[in-house]
Amino acid sequence: MPTTVEQLSPTRVKLTTTVTPEQLKPSITHAYEHIAADVTIPGFRKGKVPPAIIDTRVGKGAVLEHAINDSLDGAYREAVTETKLRPLGRPEADIVTVPDVNTFEGDLVVTFEVDVRPQITVPNYDKLAVTVESSAVTDADVEAELDRLRSRFGTLITVDRPAKSGDFVQIDLEAKIGDEVVDSAENISYELGSGDLLDGLDDALDSLTAGEATTFKSNLLGGDHEGEEAEISVKVNSVKERELPEADDDFAQISSEYDTIAELREGLKSEAAKSKTFAQGNEARNKLVELLLEQAEIPVPEAVIEDEVHRHLEAENRLEDDEHRAEVKEASEKALRTQILFDEIAESEKVTVSQNELTSYLVQASAQYGMDPNEFIKILADNGQIPQMVGEVARSKAISIVLGKAVVTDEDGNAVDLGEFAAVQNDDDDSDIILQAEPQSDEEAAESAGEAIAEANKPAKKAKKSTKKADADAEAEGDAE
Known part of the structure; x- marks a missing residue:
């Protein structure tokens, strides 16, 4: 199916594709079968009306129109696959020439205009420098953590x-x-x-x-x-x-695994340190993303942004709120530019996503929505959204690669090691790889969804929970009521 590409703008192309009579033939056959099952003609059972009778009673024009409409989706998908484009929006189709209505001979020529991911130049991200807040834990930090724990028992x-x-x-x-x-x-x-x-x-x-x-x-x-x-x-x-209860040894024994308040404070200090280290990683990641976006020229298609803004405002019933519209538009543009940038980095770094990584991501995402993993994954699969989830994991890994190459220091000038935060988990088993810098086909997406559902169905190991902590949760819940 020969296809030509005309670049209308950095983010929009026109595809011109030709469907030969031989390629259109299955759609012609399907059109006759569909019409035969739909029309009522005396003397013939539904689904058993011969093509010649359909030609006479319904007309070959209706058959050809049905066949053309039936073939457009496949023609578009094949054109996109052939040209290796990355569509970002819905295509607009225009029929240029049609086969002869009497003989069905001649080519069907169709153009598709669609917004696509632009070609961009990724800024050099080797040894990018960012500064983050210090991770030093103060006495005030420990007391704040202790007060939060005391409030749960208040x-x-x-x-x-x-x-x-x-x-x-x-x-x-x-x-x-x-x-x-x-x-x-x-x-x-x-x-x-x-x-x-x-x-x-x-x-x-x-x-x-x-x-x-x-x-x-x-x-x-x-x-x-x-x-x-x-x-x-x-x-x-x-x-x-x-x-609040008194911060003493009795409280430490009731609220934690520690025997004294001094031991509890040390434990809280350790937890606060971990929290601050994680916060440093988040701050570094956000600053690196901002830095790369500032350095990269990434055009985004206006129609795609407007569709996203309208969908968001319609869901909130705020279509007339111009101030909020401007905020949503700015956020949508930044999100799309970030996606395009890290898709490009993921491809250039040959990022791969394993089945285990996809499953882990989907299970975590289902928990955020308070849904059963099986139900969540099935909904995504039914709506063809599994490839999007694979893309999310790949972009996350690409960001981790950038973090791993960055030079991060805190505000006191100390080097910050983000090795654990930015660790990229690559699976050595190539048979488990489901994405490698290329989008999935519908069949691959369905297979990935099935494997993810099967993985989510495996019996989960029950996490151990401190009896004291469980009691504390129940007490806090009772107080809230």
Whole structure:
């Protein structure tokens, strides 16, 4: 199927492809079968109407039109495969010439315009230098960790005073748009200052005492009126503060595997150090990505960005919010530029993704959505999204490669070793590789999905959990209620 490529812009091409009569023949046969099963003609059972009768009663024009429509998807996929393009958006098809309607002889010539991944020059990322915050753990860091642990074991005490940040309040809420009550709830437990409910709620509650009420305006976050501004009435039923246990040896034994508060502080110091090291890795990664994006010229197709912005705003019911539109557009452009950049790096570094790596990524992703891994992977497979997930893993590994080559120092001038954070796990078993700088076919994607589902179905090893920690979780959960 010969195909020519015309570069319309750095991010858009026109493919002109020719389908010969021989290549169109299966679609002609399918068209007759489909029409035969769909039409009712006296004297013939459905599905048994001969082509000659269809030609007479329905017309060869309808048969040809059906065959052309049936062949467009395959012609497009074959053209993309032949030209090794990387489509980013939906194609627009235009039929240039069609076969003879009476004989079905002659070529079908079709053009497809589609947005594609542009050709870019990747900046040199060998020994890129970035500076990150120090990982030194201070006494204040340890005390902050200790306070967080104590808060999990705290008890809520009702107080007779105005509410302040950190208090837990029992509140009634009512939302009105005009004169209509669109939502309401009673006796909600809310931590003042958490920002977990509605914009403006923290400011409205600050300094209110039990029995007092006020109103404020906010955009609703769910329901039929999601995104719309409403007048919110809030009434405080009670104010409670969290009373923390004493930081002593008894607390250390109740809350951890340690016997003394001194040992617990040392343990928390070690945990804080690990957390800061991980934070350094995240900071270095983000700064390296920003640095490369600044140095690289990466055009992005406007239509693809607009589609993503519209989808996002439609989901939030905020299509008329111009300020938010600008924010979403900027974020979408950056995300696509980042994807293009690290796709290119992944290919140049010949990054591979193993079945184990894909499965691990999918299982972790399913946990983030609170879904069963089998169900999550099946949904992705049914929607043809497994290749996208493979791409995500490959890009993550490409970022790790860049991190491994970077020169990272902290703000005190000390060298930072990100070896563990940036470790790239390559599987030595080539039979387990499912991607190597090339996109998957539909068949390969389906096979990968099946293997991932089978892997997710294997019995998982149960993680051991400290009885004390389990008790603490249950106690904290009871306090929240």
